[in-house]
Amino acid sequence: MTEQIRSAVVGTGYFGRFHANHYAQNPRARLVAVVDTDQARARAVAQEFGAEPAFDYRDILGRVDAVSVAVPTPGHYAIARDLIEAGVHVLVEKPITDSVESADALTALAEARGTVLQVGHIERFSAAYRTLAGIISEPLYFESYRIAPWKERGVEVDVVLDLMIHDIDMIIGLVGSPVSKVDAVGTPVLGRRIDLANARITFESGCIANVTASRVSYKTERRMRVFAHNHYLSCDLGERRISGYRLRGDPMTVGLAAIEQQTHEIPQEDSLANEIDAFLDCIANGTKPLVDGHAGCEALRVASMINESIDEQLKRVQGRFDAGAGAASG
Template sequence: MTSPSSLAQPSAERLRVGVIGVGYLGRIHAKIYAAMPEVELVGVVDVDEKVAREIAAVHGCAAYTAPDALIGKVDAVSIVTPTVFHAGVAKPYLEAGVHMLMEKPIAPSYDESQSVVALAARKNVIFQVGHLERFNAGVLALAERVHDPRFLEVHRIGPFVARATDVDVVTDLMIHDIDIVLALVNSEVRQVQAIGIPVLTEHVDIVNARIEFENGAVANVTASRVSTKKLRRIRIFGDHHYYGLDYAEQKLELAHAIPDEAGGDWPKVITEVVPITPRPPLDTELEHFVRSVRTGTPPVVDGQVGLRAQRVAQYVKEAVAACSQK
């Protein structure tokens, strides 16, 4: 059996990469790959030929409209199409042994996502799911510091944008925070309660979920794409300390209690800014993917991690549906 490491490219060679779907996010993938000295952006694919040609001209690569046009030409691809097309586009590349970064979620349904991940495993390719926020500098700092969170409060809200309206807000936004909460808590989910409603689309646009874990930790997660202001923040409470992260600003604060030197009955609370270096998360994410392919090292957000986040997202959706029927 071939191992992922045996499929990795020799370090002296440039990795041949393509991007399938160059809409809003896909064109950023193309730009980042094109700037990497260890990567050759071979081509971009989009059903809109004009868009494909425009992006290809910017980066000096080939343009295609057929989804499978890059098979045999690339070592790795980013799949950045609408979710409904993910599995159909991905499977021929996986069958051909092409490494893959697929934007979240893997597919519209959990069962279909499982089939994609299973195929990637059978073909022994590097398969990374694009949970972008995992590579936020603040989240990376939290992962090093947070070991036993007891309560997590998360808000990801913003004004309506006519993009990703083919899915609900759980799939569009909340799944980012579900993934981060699961990584930080590192315990099995015991129970999920949720409420949500559609506001501007036919899908649920605002959701609040309470996720309880077997180890006693609780996460309260709110996602909205119909708010008047933008807020992306996570607060994490543990014994005698609290972390607060502004995702957008990549600013992390720590508040912790120390004994009152004056001998009072209550501890003194000290707040400090945790030093981190802000950086575009997508740059870090794609560099991680390229490094995984070149070294054969499994990515942090592999297929199983992506499936777990999608499974809990499905629990949230089911809880919302059950609540709306009461």
């Protein structure tokens, strides 16, 4: 057996605990430490998975080869930067950072240092994405819906960076073409940041995606519909079902017999386990991550375009409100 990769997790909250669990279970890795400024939480997670607790990520430098960064998004850049500068391979949770500029800088630093930088866009490691990627060819139109009940976790960023970015990254990967234009609307509902958003994304290939995300709902739903030449697919990511139709003949001459109904079973897999195993594989074999820094930067760039479009829309709405209020008072 090859030597195990010394691993650690920085941030032992909701996602960080899952990362620690998978490093502890993966035979390629040896979980050395878990790090959190909340000392009680760090100790609890460390004890659960047989690792050492630490309270400052700088204390593990020189002792580990690979680290998952699972702290809130505003802390991603500084922590990942220091780890990469120390020669540590980094898996940073999505989004890569909270600005395109810092994401670009982090990607360039990892390339200069020769370290693996993988971004935790977990849907790319799901069986559903792998199945869709094997079916879809030259897509024309996407519709995606990702809605969830309100939770306190994740509200340090807006719904675009919290939820919608999953579908942004999936669709970018499936289309394989640069984004040329974005039009979006959105609004805060329960929080101070945008909680509901809808975006129309246009790609240079001509493909268009209509993407909706909300964290103000009574239910959790993750659905995607894909239209291509002679092909339609409906994917329920939550229920792991893909169904659709494919044209096999001329419906004008043979009628409904020309339309073949299809169903595709999505295997039950742990996407985070796949993600972490892929990260460790890149370290062991010197290969490029499926979702590298550049992919993380592109997803963040598109998300930023969406937020800029939403900001412009909200300013127009506020301007009309102010004008109406002024007229009424006059």
